[in-house]
Amino acid sequence: MTLGQIAQHKGDLRDALIMYRKATEADPKQIEPWLLLSGALIERGEPEAADTALAMALSLNTEHIEARKLLAHLYMGNDRIAAAAEIYESLLSERADDRGILEGLGNAFRMMGRRESAIEAYRNWAALYPEDGNAWWSLANLKNYTFSNDELQQMRDHLALAAGTESQMHFALGQASEDRGEFRISFQHYLQANRLARRLETFMISEHEALIDRLVTFDWTSEPDDGAFSAVPIFIVGMPRSGTTLIEQILASHSAVEGRGELSVLGDLVAELEQPGESYPSIVSKLDTLALRELGQRYLAGVGVSSGVFVDKMPNNFLLVGLIKLILPQAKIVHARRHPVANCFSCFKQRFGRGQSYSYDLSELSQYYLQYRRLMDVWQSRYPGTIHNVEYETLVHGPDEVIKGLLDFCGLSFEQPCLDFHATSRVINSASSEQVRE
Template identity: 40%
Template sequence: MTSEQQQVILRIKQLLMQSQYQLVISSCNEILAAKTAGTDHILIKSLQLPVELTPALEKESLYLKAVACRMHGEHTTAIASLNLLIEQFPDYGRAHQELGYCLLKTDQKKAAYCFYQATQFNPALLSSWLQLESVYNADRQQQALTLCRQQITFLKALPKPVLGATDLMYEGQLHKADQVCRQFLQEQPHHPEAMMLLAEIGVQLKAYSDAEFLLESCVTLYPDNDKAAMAYQTLLAKLGKFPQAVKIAEQRLAKAPDSFSVKVGLAHALVGVGDLHRATDIYQRLLNDNSDRPAIWVALGHALKAKGDTKEAVTAYETAIEHAGDFGDAYWSLANTKTYKFTPALLAQMAAQVSKSSISLEDKIHICFALGRGYEDRGDAELSFHYYQLGNSLKKRTLQFDIRRTESALQAQKSAFAKKDFNKASGCQATDPIFIVGLPRAGSTLLEQILASHSKVDGTMELHDVLGIASSLSQHATPYPMNVTSLSDEILLQLGEKYLSQTQAYRQQAPFFIDKMPNNFIHIGLIKKILPNAKIIDARRNPMDCCFSGYKQLFGEGQEFSYSLSDIGRYYNAYKDLMEHWHKVLPGEILTVHHEDVLDDLEGEVKRILAFCGLEFEEACLAFHKTKRVIKTPSSEQVRQPLYKTGLGQWRPFNSFLTELKQELRVKE
């Protein structure tokens, strides 16, 4: 929020504390009425304060209006405001809590569910936990009561600033949470909960370097704090530093050999380094102890899928559904094999789950994407798009993504690098890395599989190391990317060697290796400064096919631009514009490979790619689908088959629904 908006909200909150409910309601109504009228700026007459209208201000206005209405005895109006608020911001914990208070006297069962939902979206809401404690105690739900009381004890033990910052973080006020937490740490520099919280806020702000340093320091200071070790291990895995994550997991297991969560964490990290045999062994032993663990069945399925055992993976996903019929990740995992066909009965079961009021938001999102895929396979474009659109809209509402910030970030790359800034004599001179960049769903996994079939090339995965280096450079006085061209030759060499050292664990014995992180297209300037001899391949696909394929995909993390047709179209345009800049300032250094050309002339394109990489032609690259290797991207099953063209023009049956995307891409048909 801007300072102007914060002043308005602060004034309304003051009025609420003074019990001036009618003035609060009228002020909020002015804001909401202006939003309905499509006005950008208004003067709130009841407060005599000007303000710019934004979704964040609308969200706070709906919430404060509901609180004032409840306190004024207008429960029906309060509930209507809260239902509208939750529809627009389904993960807003305080809205669910307030709805619980509104329903306490009329529908205690529904009120209890609202308090439960509130704690799922914001575990720092002590009031909701206290309400649930009464419910669980009255219903004699002993296991739930125990967990509830543990959380209450934990929250009550937190210093008030840390609890407040935790609440702010879960409500999406990240910068304010960061400020409160840092102020507390100035007074108590090594408070473990505050250090872990600041790291978690850093992750959400994508300040990964800061977060990693904080958690590493916390683990060093408190070696027996397993919560800190788990947070550190989770972040390492998120950053793609799986070898380090395995090391931390094994240290944790040595201290707690019987811990279920530690074993699961180790198995997840082992999947990351490609040790699938050991990972699946851990998952299967956990399931032998207790088969009613749907999340473990799904994790096992992911490991089996990465190994190429698709049939066994499908069985694992189906078993998860048998144990939990509302477990959305299991349905989406089936859809995400790209080869599984849902039966009419299973589609009906999924649709019934989505319509349940008790289903969690995360499960609903997953099932919507799975239904979209299921009905697309059956040729029902209208129903398919309905679910794709619903899943995307729900997912987007949980994100704080603004395409304008991304466009500015890509423009900054253009401003930061000119042709004169590149000198092949500086940086690390290694020729090992081959970067495959582009948009997700553009055919990069196919190109990786082709190259990884060569005897002199190791396939790895989507490595996070360039993103990590870029993040570390953001901490300088002159932020990244504007500071890259001023780095000394010594630092450029060190950064290039750091990249090679960090990625060594993912390699085998081949002289070349692939880094298939699509988003690295943003950082090509950085890559060519620290690794001037690295090869860069830009995977391209017909923009409509590429963008719509991304819109249909529920990504594990990142790719936040993909949950809106407008956003994904604008992102494609910004990507294309930046790639044109890289070609101008780095002539001949980037090879663009169009997916459609590969389908039309596999041998010709393979020879062109190999020549660009300085590799001799090998027949194995044409028989890429026979290559056995770990693949963890959504296209894993597709690249284990010979080439086919059924993916071309998949957007056309949905043509009438894609006007927004076509307008952004300037497609006329």
């Protein structure tokens, strides 16, 4: 197992899985190999196999705490949030000081809209581990939470002890200071938070600009596909923090629409297509009409939808609009737009869980935004009338007409719950989860 753990630590999940499986075969009654196998399968994005491995582990010991924690973690990734919360609550009665359980429970409650319960879990986490910046950032990331003076002082007192989570602590301090009108202090915290985060992730703006150049000059024409899919995806694209969650909440309030959140399926399919020396979008030119249709079918299979209307709100899919037009001609594309300064500064204040590393540097962030708008202008010109723009500011201040126009574009009849979207009860896994419920 040690070799498997070394391989997993190096990022070689394939070899790690081989070694973990050999360990389970050598001694199937040992629980540890099953736990390692399930953890690696979760990391690799194989939830069904991970579920099977965890079932084997729990058959050996139904009360095993780490196995139950892994199962709750698996459920969180599979949108079985209520089931995950139930497991975390049970675990908390046995280990009230486990930060992983407190974090998982708080996250589950936040996604379910149980704000006060989420706050209680996060506060308990921060009280037990005041040096953990993740606990304070979890409170700040509710977006509508106001830190008390005592909490603000605790963050300041423990900032020097927040090894590994200083960035998150600075982001939380930035928000706490901003809420108090201490804007210079707030901005300094945001600057330091982003500098620290940037050290952990790399981003080359020159490579991104080269990608945009290739997308702009690529020939996206193809033979029309006369086949029809019974499932209709609505892609909400744009920058992060541009209102994509709000638009999804509105659409998901319609009786005929299912909101699926930010799906990585399409991006994963593109990554699978790429080969050494041949990347997106040039690889698309190798696909004939049949292959393009099969790619669309693979997307729908990956999402797990065979019919009906659903929303995929992965903002970064703005890079894939041309591909969407080729493989899913029935899809609707909604473009979430927000004022550039408001949009970029909102990104700069956000500690993203993964990706979006361009947002941790103001210069790169502004260049990225310009390239995004450049590409969207090209898509709008190339596919006139088929990409619906929703201006965030207009939506917030005059929602009725904007929502009716959105529904009409998506071919949906008007339903009152779409206007009363804040009352819709559903799991929301994004930084805006609490804002859209206000």
